[in-house]
Amino acid sequence: MSAAETSSDLIFPHRHLLGIEGLLPQEIGSLLDLADTYVDQNRQTNKKKSVLSGRTQINLFFENSTRTQSSFELAGKRLGADVMNMSVASSSIKKGETLIDTAQTLNAMHPDLLCVRHGDSGAVALLARKVGCAVVNGGDGSHEHPTQALLDALTIRRRKGRLQGLTVAICGDILHSRVARSNILLLNTMGARVRVVAPPTLLPAGIDRMGVEVFHDMRKGLKDVDIVMMLRLQLERMNGSFVPSVREYFHLFGLDEAKLSAAKPDALIMHPGPMNRGVEIDSAVADDINRSVIREQVEMGVAVRMAVLDALSRNLPNTPYVNGAGSDGAGK
């Protein structure tokens, strides 16, 4: 682990982190190795490092998010960057031309790292083409949320010691979920078996060709799984449009003790938050200190984002790392 700190082990030849798609297993593995070192550091009294000293990080959030934005903010600050938050309420910016204008305005201020969340799929990649700095996708529409998948992977790996060979059930609103897409990609890349459990109306077309087993029954879907990943279901999607009602959904797809009993006894319960208690997850299960790792996911989130910011900063132009081992893709 300490080897990763020296940077020679890090394999991450990318200018941006726009998604899990396209990442190699060893790249994901080495990011998680680096994140492991930051987990340790974050548990010390002195949590501060200076690898981003002098760097400017801007968090540009077109969708409201408390936890992801604060996680990115803390990650940047603990690495010594100057962090600025820009929350642009999605109501005031509807037009993407404003998105590009905003990006170019910010770009003129010479940030080094830009962490972006946007409500439209592909919007972060569009923005990345218009700026000179490194861009981290903090979630774009229903497309990807790569740091969430990485933090989930880190949580699992630290608990289970591996990702390969584990069976993971992702349950709930797969259709609208960028978390599900990034996790499906990452877990497949790392050799885990992925199941999705949801009513057909909450599954995207062609999901069966994305390397997952599809279940519509929680008990069957959770049978002997190592990990149960619950997704948030937005309340407005449960008034008859995608599922008939909250109570029917909770009855059939909400995670409670009875359904969970199908999983392995040591199965972990995960949720990207924020939870709808009594909708997709029962409080007793969510708060089960032996199996629920929902709080731990938040802790891992900061460490993973530190690793991502660190890794991307090494590939920025004019850094001592730029010609170092493992950063051969820098500047491309």
Next chain:
Amino acid sequence: MSRTALINARLVDPASGLDEQGALLIEDGKIADFGAALFKDAVPEGIEVIDCGGHVLTPGLIDMHVFTGEPGNEHRETLGSATQAAAAGGVTTIIVMPNTEPAIDDVALVDFIKRRARDTGLVHVHPMAALTKGLKGEQMAEMGLLKEAGAVAFTDADHTLENAQVMRRAMSYSTYLDALIVNHAAEPSLARGGVMNEGELASRLGLAGIPKAAETIIIERDIRLVEMTGARYHVSQVSTADSVDVIRRAKARGLPVTCGASACHLTLNENDVGNYLTFCKLDPPLRSEDDRRAVVAGVADGTVDVIVSAHDPQDPETKRLPFALSAFGAVGLETLLPATLSLVHNGDIELAAALRALTCHPADLLGLETGRLGTGMPADLTLIDMGVPWVLDRYKLKSKSKNSPYDERRLQGRAIRTIVNGKSVYVQGEDV
């Protein structure tokens, strides 16, 4: 009397099946004579001679699906710029869609289009008029008066006529006028919110899909209404294998049903959307490769009657956006012919079948006196270099808007001379 001889040409008339080396004589804007024997020895004195260099000389192409921005969105395209693009693409007649601002649902607007086209246009321009007032899908437009004024067909353009009762009445009413009804086939309640073909790729990109059934449902419904009313009915663009099957069966039953497909849908598929390329965001959306091949097969066997450009100019402000927020549409007048020729070069369709879908078929559907090589016909002609390889640079397009999905693509073949009423309106490499 002005006389022009086009010699050393490969005369291809898809309507009659003619394909031979020969010459063609234009007198006062009309085709006076043509054939292998004409000017076999020499061209008499006093006739202007154009050497076609052995290239293909066909009736001028007709594009029956063109959006312009005039009136209302002249910054995207005017009738003038659209006809320049048409001329450069070998297109001698364009049919403009009524979804302008205001919509072409009134005789005065038909007059306006015709007058503006006459004053500023290089090629023939005919408008389709709105099928319902304001394209709202509620009340029939004045079909009789609009047809008299020069509307060649009736459509709500990119709005699907959703209400079956309104469609039934419009079809029924159209029969005594022998008017052609054109519908954009996309069941709104299924297609709404969708931005690309529904399927694995859309799911991976996190984009809302438009199911194929949205198209088929409208076509099947409309075919039932054609059976009730006997109206002449045309699907503006088909994009799926199912649609082609449904129309093939309707034709086999003798129903007056026809359809078109855009050159984009014949040559591109959903994978071209790639990394959120908004120039490939079309309505109907680019479908799967199987669908594309089925539509191409439809052109080859005549199920798909016409190939259109579906020319839809969009500026950066409507295209340089996140995919879901960007506008549908691609410019196509200048790539209609080269894209279609790529199918000929690939051996997917015969040259004659491709040209039928671009000349006599649309002329017959719309009742236009063009699209054929015939003595006394207007001398609307396109000279095609079948083989010339070139790379599309969107900034060199004549169209005011540059949203071409073929940008930087290698193409083979293009129009090298376009003649309208006997006058060369485009010669490659020259300013006419």
